Amino acid sequence: MRAPLSSLSAVFIYLCLCVSASYAEVSTRATSRLIREQVEAYKSIAGTDKLTFDSLMKLLKLHDSDTVCEGPCVRYMSEIVNGNNGLEWTYLERLLDTLYGDMISDDPYQPQEVHISLTDSLTEMKVMWASMDKLIDPFVEYTADLNDWCEDTTIAVPAVDYTYSVPQNWYPAFAGVLYEANMVDLIPGKKQYRYRVGGYDPVNSTIRRSKDFMFSSSPEPNPDQKTTFATFGDQGTFMLLGFSTSNKLKEIQDEVGVDIVHYAGDLCYAGLSGDLTPFNDVDEDDEFGHIWDLWGIQTEPVAATRPFMTTPGNHEGFYNWTAFTHRYKMPVSENSNGSFWFSYDYGNVHMVSISTEECVDPDCPQMVWLESDLQRAVNNRKEVPWIVLSLHRPIYCSDESQYDSHSPGGKYQQALEPLMLKYDVDLVLQGHLHAYERVHPVNNGEVTSHPTTYPEGSEGVDMYRSTNKGPVYVVQGNTGAMQVERWVHPQPRWSAKRFANGYIPPRNAHTADGKAELEGLVLDSNYTDTFGFGIATFSNSTHLHYSVVPVTGSIGTDEFW
Numbered sequence: 001m002r003a004p005l006s007s008l009s010a011v012f013i014y015l016c017l018c019v020s021a022s023y024a025e026v027s028t029r030a031t032s033r034l035i036r037e038q039v040e041a042y043k044s045i046a047g048t049d050k051l052t053f054d055s056l057m058k059l060l061k062l063h064d065s066d067t068v069c070e071g072p073c074v075r076y077m078s079e080i081v082n083g084n085n086g087l088e089w090t091y092l093e094r095l096l097d098t099l100y101g102d103m104i105s106d107d108p109y110q111p112q113e114v115h116i117s118l119t120d121s122l123t124e125m126k127v128m129w130a131s132m133d134k135l136i137d138p139f140v141e142y143t144a145d146l147n148d149w150c151e152d153t154t155i156a157v158p159a160v161d162y163t164y165s166v167p168q169n170w171y172p173a174f175a176g177v178l179y180e181a182n183m184v185d186l187i188p189g190k191k192q193y194r195y196r197v198g199g200y201d202p203v204n205s206t207i208r209r210s211k212d213f214m215f216s217s218s219p220e221p222n223p224d225q226k227t228t229f230a231t232f233g234d235q236g237t238f239m240l241l242g243f244s245t246s247n248k249l250k251e252i253q254d255e256v257g258v259d260i261v262h263y264a265g266d267l268c269y270a271g272l273s274g275d276l277t278p279f280n281d282v283d284e285d286d287e288f289g290h291i292w293d294l295w296g297i298q299t300e301p302v303a304a305t306r307p308f309m310t311t312p313g314n315h316e317g318f319y320n321w322t323a324f325t326h327r328y329k330m331p332v333s334e335n336s337n338g339s340f341w342f343s344y345d346y347g348n349v350h351m352v353s354i355s356t357e358e359c360v361d362p363d364c365p366q367m368v369w370l371e372s373d374l375q376r377a378v379n380n381r382k383e384v385p386w387i388v389l390s391l392h393r394p395i396y397c398s399d400e401s402q403y404d405s406h407s408p409g410g411k412y413q414q415a416l417e418p419l420m421l422k423y424d425v426d427l428v429l430q431g432h433l434h435a436y437e438r439v440h441p442v443n444n445g446e447v448t449s450h451p452t453t454y455p456e457g458s459e460g461v462d463m464y465r466s467t468n469k470g471p472v473y474v475v476q477g478n479t480g481a482m483q484v485e486r487w488v489h490p491q492p493r494w495s496a497k498r499f500a501n502g503y504i505p506p507r508n509a510h511t512a513d514g515k516a517e518l519e520g521l522v523l524d525s526n527y528t529d530t531f532g533f534g535i536a537t538f539s540n541s542t543h544l545h546y547s548v549v550p551v552t553g554s555i556g557t558d559e560f561w
Contacts, residue, residue, distance in 0.1 A: 031097040032104040038290045039093050041171040045282060050086030053078045060482070062272055099243050103297050108133035109201040111179075111210040113296030113327075115303035118260075118344050120331045122188040122218045125307070127159075127197060128329065130296065132176040134161065135199025135208060140181040142195035146214070157181050159197070164326045166289065166319040171282065174289035178326055186217040190259075193217065213304040216259070219347040221383040223541035227347035228257050230302075231474070231534035233264035233392070233431025234313070234481040237294045241531050242268070242480030244551045249533060250301045252549070256535055260306055260346055262353075264431040264476060265313020265392030268295030270323065287318040292327060311353040312340055313392035313431060335369045343373050349386045349538050350377040356393035356432075360415040367415070374423040385541040387425045389471070394430035395420075396439040396473045398495045400486040406433075407492075408445030417444070421470050426544065427536065431477040435485045435500035436530065436548055438558055439473035441466040442494045451496070454561055462496065463561040472560065474546065476534045483530065497558050499530045530556035 045062065046055035053074070081087055105112060113130040127140050138159040145153045159181035166173055183195065193216070198209035219225060230249055236242035249258070270291035272284055302308070309330065316324035325339045330353070336342040340355040352373055358366045377387050394406040395413050405411045420428065421443060441449040441464065448469040451462035464472060478500060485500040532550040539545060543561060550556035 031093045035096045037172045052086035115308045125183045134177045138179045138199035190216040227538045229536040230258045230261045232479045234266040234477040236269040236480045245479045262309045266315040271318040311390045353390045388427045390429045393432045398488045399433040425471045428471045428473045434481045434483045436478045437475040437498040438496040441470035
């Protein structure tokens with residue numbers, strides 16, 4: 001794939017804009033250890049004393065080997081980094097400190113990266129967190145008293161602690177401690193609780209606690225209640241634009257009424273490019289452990305306040321999935337496999353999550369479990385009417401990359417579409433391709449339900465009547481990862497809407513006119529980013545509304561019923 005100027009330069013431009021107004025303020029502040037060590041690792045790999053155009057391109061390729069910069073991109077990016085005269089590496093540190101500095105504690109005993117997730121019980125909520133040095137007798141405290149920590153009403157539950165080890169090289173790896181506890185005996189029905197986590201600091205002989213967080217208990221099944229999901233896929237941290245979508249969700253989550261967040265894989269991009277030529281004993285099998293920590297800190301304002309659920313993607317697979325499986329624990333039920341394939345009920349929604357990195361042949365354990373779970377969901381549809389599937393690699397997407405695997409006749413379409421139709425799944429959430437696309441309900445590429453508009457007869461919002469006609473497929477892979485996508489042309493009939501790279505196709509970059517148009521987008525300053533995330537609102541037992549929230553700009557939007 002070839003990257004247009006706009007998608008390549010967006011990362012560094014955005015960082016520069018973020019810091020430009022307050023550069024003098026942050027220039028004298030010491031940056032956090034996480035940031036200093038990560039920038040030092042990049043500096044060592046780049047092999048330059050300053051951040052130059054060449055070194056910046058090398059770092060972008062480090063996380064995404066498809067990154068390409070030619071023509072106007074070279075001129076534009078060179079101007080930003082002062083060509084190969086470059087910028088001091090400390091400037092990059094200060095940029096990152098502007099984004100993360102106030103959120104990161106260098107205190108090794110301070111609890112950080114707090115996040116909660118569902119278990120298999122409505123009366124429980126799992127909480128996990130990290131610290132760099134080990135707290136003794138870790139715990140979670142929680143109460144239904146939202147104003148005070150009274151001894152009579154506060155419940156304390158001990159936590160377990162553990163760590164993990166991955167190959168240690170010259171660059172920093174995770175050397176901290178993880179903690180896990182279940183808050184139990186909660187009253188279902190979205191009852192609010194306050195909680196904090198902590199433990200004993202043996203160096204300073206004191207109890208250390210996190211700040212207070214609020215969450216709501218799981219709702220009882222009710223077909224006509226309203227349930228709102230935020231949906232993400234392919235996010236990342238600062239090398240991409242994941243921090244921006246996290247900030248946007250933090251800004252609107254209470255206003256929108258987000259109950260729960262679900263990721264369709266590729267969380268933080270700690271791993272390195274699969275096509276990477278080794279640099280300084282770093283190769284395609286390695287990942288930077290600090291990126292996991294930065295992502296946990298970045299997502300904490302959301303993840304600590306509502307269930308934070310994760311489907312695995314291919315970028316979680318480094319070191320045999322070690323970081324992912326230790327840091328994010330999902331519900332375990334009969335014959336499920338925790339972090340890889342699992343399901344849960346939340347309000348009027350049954351969410352099923354599978355791994356596209358596991359076998360999808362009919363007799364494989366995951367697929368046997370999937371059909372059994374879908375059958376149970378159908379049998380329970382009077383109580384929980386909506387069925388949603390989350391997976392990483394898409395069943396349908398018209399992105400050119402790996403098109404044979406996510407189009408009619410492709411691996412995932414053949415393996416999974418029959419089950420989607422048989423059990424009348426309502427919605428499929430996908431990622432992997434760094435774009436947004438909505439796909440009509442289909443059967444082997446033939447559209448089974450075309451939308452009308454709402455209000456009918458207007459140019460309003462698309463509305464499907466798709467019962468027994470298959471799900472609407474959504475690729476929500478535009479939540480922060482580098483957008484260097486190319487679309488199949490002409491647009492397939494089953495593709496309803498698609499966008500990436502700062503514009504809405506159809507545009508054909510293979511033609512002279514298409515290339516000129518892309519260049520003109522940037523040179524005329526018409527670029528607007530197409531980063532965002534989804535909001536799925538299950539209003540009652542019969543109506544689902546899906547909308548795409550753009551971080552900025554006006555073209556990265558879509559909605560349907």
